[in-house]
Amino acid sequence: MAAFEVRERSLLIGGVPLPEVARRAGRTPFYAYDRQVMTRRVQALREALPRDLSVHYAMKANPMPAVVGHMASLVDGLDVASGRELQIALDAGVSAADISFAGPGKSPAELEMAVAAGITIHLESETELTRVAVIAERTGKTPCVAVRVNPDFELKTSGMKMSGGPKVFGVDAECVPEMLGRIDELGLHFRGFHIFSGSQNLRAESLVEAQGLTLDLALRLADHAPGPVETLNIGGGFGIPYFPGDQPLTLGPIAEQLEQRLPEVRARMPRAEIILELGRYLVGEAGVYVAEILDRKVSRGRVFLVTNGGLHHHLAASGNFGQVIRKNYPVAIGNRMGETNTEVVDVVGPLCTPLDVLGQQVELPRAEIGDLVVVFQSGAYGYTASPRGFLSHPEPAEILV
Amino acid sequence: MAAFEVRERSLLIGGVPLPEVARRAGRTPFYAYDRQVMTRRVQALREALPRDLSVHYAMKANPMPAVVGHMASLVDGLDVASGRELQIALDAGVSAADISFAGPGKSPAELEMAVAAGITIHLESETELTRVAVIAERTGKTPCVAVRVNPDFELKTSGMKMSGGPKVFGVDAECVPEMLGRIDELGLHFRGFHIFSGSQNLRAESLVEAQGLTLDLALRLADHAPGPVETLNIGGGFGIPYFPGDQPLTLGPIAEQLEQRLPEVRARMPRAEIILELGRYLVGEAGVYVAEILDRKVSRGRVFLVTNGGLHHHLAASGNFGQVIRKNYPVAIGNRMGETNTEVVDVVGPLCTPLDVLGQQVELPRAEIGDLVVVFQSGAYGYTASPRGFLSHPEPAEILV
Numbered sequence: 001m002a003a004f005e006v007r008e009r010s011l012l013i014g015g016v017p018l019p020e021v022a023r024r025a026g027r028t029p030f031y032a033y034d035r036q037v038m039t040r041r042v043q044a045l046r047e048a049l050p051r052d053l054s055v056h057y058a059m060k061a062n063p064m065p066a067v068v069g070h071m072a073s074l075v076d077g078l079d080v081a082s083g084r085e086l087q088i089a090l091d092a093g094v095s096a097a098d099i100s101f102a103g104p105g106k107s108p109a110e111l112e113m114a115v116a117a118g119i120t121i122h123l124e125s126e127t128e129l130t131r132v133a134v135i136a137e138r139t140g141k142t143p144c145v146a147v148r149v150n151p152d153f154e155l156k157t158s159g160m161k162m163s164g165g166p167k168v169f170g171v172d173a174e175c176v177p178e179m180l181g182r183i184d185e186l187g188l189h190f191r192g193f194h195i196f197s198g199s200q201n202l203r204a205e206s207l208v209e210a211q212g213l214t215l216d217l218a219l220r221l222a223d224h225a226p227g228p229v230e231t232l233n234i235g236g237g238f239g240i241p242y243f244p245g246d247q248p249l250t251l252g253p254i255a256e257q258l259e260q261r262l263p264e265v266r267a268r269m270p271r272a273e274i275i276l277e278l279g280r281y282l283v284g285e286a287g288v289y290v291a292e293i294l295d296r297k298v299s300r301g302r303v304f305l306v307t308n309g310g311l312h313h314h315l316a317a318s319g320n321f322g323q324v325i326r327k328n329y330p331v332a333i334g335n336r337m338g339e340t341n342t343e344v345v346d347v348v349g350p351l352c353t354p355l356d357v358l359g360q361q362v363e364l365p366r367a368e369i370g371d372l373v374v375v376f377q378s379g380a381y382g383y384t385a386s387p388r389g390f391l392s393h394p395e396p397a398e399i400l401v
Numbered sequence: 402m403a404a405f406e407v408r409e410r411s412l413l414i415g416g417v418p419l420p421e422v423a424r425r426a427g428r429t430p431f432y433a434y435d436r437q438v439m440t441r442r443v444q445a446l447r448e449a450l451p452r453d454l455s456v457h458y459a460m461k462a463n464p465m466p467a468v469v470g471h472m473a474s475l476v477d478g479l480d481v482a483s484g485r486e487l488q489i490a491l492d493a494g495v496s497a498a499d500i501s502f503a504g505p506g507k508s509p510a511e512l513e514m515a516v517a518a519g520i521t522i523h524l525e526s527e528t529e530l531t532r533v534a535v536i537a538e539r540t541g542k543t544p545c546v547a548v549r550v551n552p553d554f555e556l557k558t559s560g561m562k563m564s565g566g567p568k569v570f571g572v573d574a575e576c577v578p579e580m581l582g583r584i585d586e587l588g589l590h591f592r593g594f595h596i597f598s599g600s601q602n603l604r605a606e607s608l609v610e611a612q613g614l615t616l617d618l619a620l621r622l623a624d625h626a627p628g629p630v631e632t633l634n635i636g637g638g639f640g641i642p643y644f645p646g647d648q649p650l651t652l653g654p655i656a657e658q659l660e661q662r663l664p665e666v667r668a669r670m671p672r673a674e675i676i677l678e679l680g681r682y683l684v685g686e687a688g689v690y691v692a693e694i695l696d697r698k699v700s701r702g703r704v705f706l707v708t709n710g711g712l713h714h715h716l717a718a719s720g721n722f723g724q725v726i727r728k729n730y731p732v733a734i735g736n737r738m739g740e741t742n743t744e745v746v747d748v749v750g751p752l753c754t755p756l757d758v759l760g761q762q763v764e765l766p767r768a769e770i771g772d773l774v775v776v777f778q779s780g781a782y783g784y785t786a787s788p789r790g791f792l793s794h795p796e797p798a799e800i801l802v
Contacts (some may be wrong), residue, residue, distance in 0.1 A: 060792050084793035105695045105707040105751025127696045166703030168749050294506045295528045302567035306506040320723040322756045348569050350506025355723050384790040391461050392485035
């Protein structure tokens with residue numbers, strides 16, 4: 001993978017040879033995240049996009065406190081999806097003004113935390129607005145709220161569609177003006193809008209179309225705003241390549257449209273911070289999952305590399321997290337990079353289930369017990385999005401290098 | 402669901418009305434498991450099957466220590482799938498002679514624990530045999546081993562095929578005689594065979610066929626045994642119904658074949674305990690997952706019940722754990738059982754992903770905020786098989802009633 005260098009057959013994570021990273025982790029399996037790769041990714045993004053666009057990190061992609069701390073030093077704000085994420089964001093020293101909280105099922109306790117901290121709550125329903133108003137009255141604090149909008153358009157060819165038609169995310173665009181009126185009446189601090197239409201999209205033209213429609217919608221809604229729009233979160237949805245044939249996203253067309261359209265938006269919303277909210281795109285390629293080969297087994301002519309890691313640690317790589325057709329994540333033998341004595345193998349985990357597969361019929365250098373299997377593109381939705389208690393195996397370590 | 406009674410609109414778990422169970426759990430969401438339902442299930446199974454057949458509980462289905470403790474009082478032994486499960490089994494007071502450990506990727510540390518405890522290790526490869534022999538030599542202990550066999554047949558129409566062809570599970574049938582010779586040479590305590598061909602099967606005729614072939618294979622292999630066969634684990638694979646149209650498994654044909662064939666097996670292996678190993682079948686129907694409605698939201702004419710629980714707690718019910726087509730698990734409003742004022746709704750969780758669905762377009766009594774959504778058939782592969790860290794939401798409680 002382009003993100004990582006190789007030295008003397010060994011993959012380098014944060015410039016450190018993989019076997020040394022493994023010793024530092026103290027055990028296998030482990031996730032390792034590379035600071036430099038994240039830093040370079042944010043720099044490249046900022047260089048490609050208009051200068052005055054803000055970039056927020058969506059913590060749900062990888063909420064490891066050390067990763068959040070590093071990301072906080074690179075981006076302009078954080079988006080949290082739960083009370084626990086909010087605590088991690090505050091612990092990282094991020095200012096409350098730069099933290100927002102979206103999610104269709106915020107609990108009363110989470111809303112309480114959000115109001116107390118003074119972060120921006122992205123309202124997803126009338127019920128949430130009422131709950132926030134009750135907290136305001138009881139505590140005397142003025143909550144900061146934005147409205148998450150369920151647009152009247154869809155993001156095409158998105159990995160996950162999250163807008164258009166009836167949706168649990170956000171307030172239907174046509175109901176937003178009424179909600180803005182209520183926010184005004186209730187005396188809440190109106191921050192702005194959050195319009196998010198999908199995720200894991202690799203096609204620039206789809207993102208360009210969605211962002212164009214998002215800006216149109218924001219301009220329409222701004223007419224009803226009870227005060228100046230301070231934040232306009234236009235979502236993200238930038239994908240990363242996982243599978244053979246996936247092409248990395250081209251930022252050019254996205255940047256071009258934003259350059260063209262932002263002047264109009266700025267003219268109409270002079271105080272608005274325009275925010276691109278990205279999770280997977282910022283950290284996904286910076287992480288690897290590493291497991292150790294416990295056994296090398298030949299059954300009826302087929303070679304199985306049995307590792308101590310698998311679907312319990314990395315559900316998405318096993319192909320069991322919402323995927324219809326299983327495809328292999330990119331894998332390698334991290335201590336035999338570039339070796340040419342290859343064979344076709346199945347890389348499997350230790351679980352008593354045929355679902356526990358990290359690589360099916362992949363060509364890899366001939367590997368032995370003790371070698372390290374690396375699964376790339378594992379910096380997002382890996383550790384936290386996996387059933388780590390499954391079959392009660394040990395937890396993987398998690399380190400930032 | 403037939404397993405649970407209803408009193409005054411309230412589902413009863415262990416005879417206790419659901420709102421009271423929720424108060425006892427101390428929070429929502431929670432998993433609740435019903436002792437009586439497990440007890441009745443094991444009794445019914447024993448009544449249906451030949452009297453001298455042993456029943457083992459495969460702990461991976463539900464390793465909650467209290468559940469394991471209860472199951473240990475009902476069954477003849479436990480099968481563990483990891484070192485942690487082994488500890489829970491020993492803590493439950495089960496004799497080492499009645500505990501077996503299968504799994505294709507046992508770590509050296511786990512093998513060490515297994516030898517120290519004196520349980521039966523189901524060998525899955527030559528490497529494992531060698532590792533166990535080295536531990537025996539170093540510690541002076543005599544390990545108890547059985548051979549897990551990868552049969553030369555498949556279990557048809559199984560939810561998961563785990564035998565036949567090249568597989569990571571067990572030793573290929575044709576290689577077993579040689580391994581038995583090595584076990585003899587190495588002076589290990591030979592316990593018997595483990596032949597397991599699949600799981601979650603609802604068709605009695607498939608199970609009958611597989612068990613017939615399993616017994617044939619066991620009889621052939623017994624000729625090569627280095628000592629008397631003490632245990633013959635014929636696997637399980639009994640399924641439970643999850644989806645509309647699923648019919649519960651009929652035990653009659655299975656019992657009939659076993660009655661016919663066991664005399665021959667007993668004649669050839671007079672000292673063998675013949676073991677049926679079941680997980681999901683024993684506990685799956687005894688458990689419910691319960692979440693609380695946080696919001697009732699109408700988007701463009703569609704009603705969403707937003708709960709505080711979802712795929713992070715119950716991945717399989719969300720349809721994202723290896724399922725190709727999403728189907729609804731049986732769901733109910735546990736405090737409005739039998740109410741006739743129904744509507745069609747989507748039951749969703751709090752996560753920022755459209756995958757977080759517990760029920761899609763299901764007809765339920767009209768529900769309000771604070772009501773309890775119940776997902777049935779949740780006693781197996783629920784709590785431990787879910788990505789509970791996803792989006793850093795609170796863990797569900799887990800209680801045995």
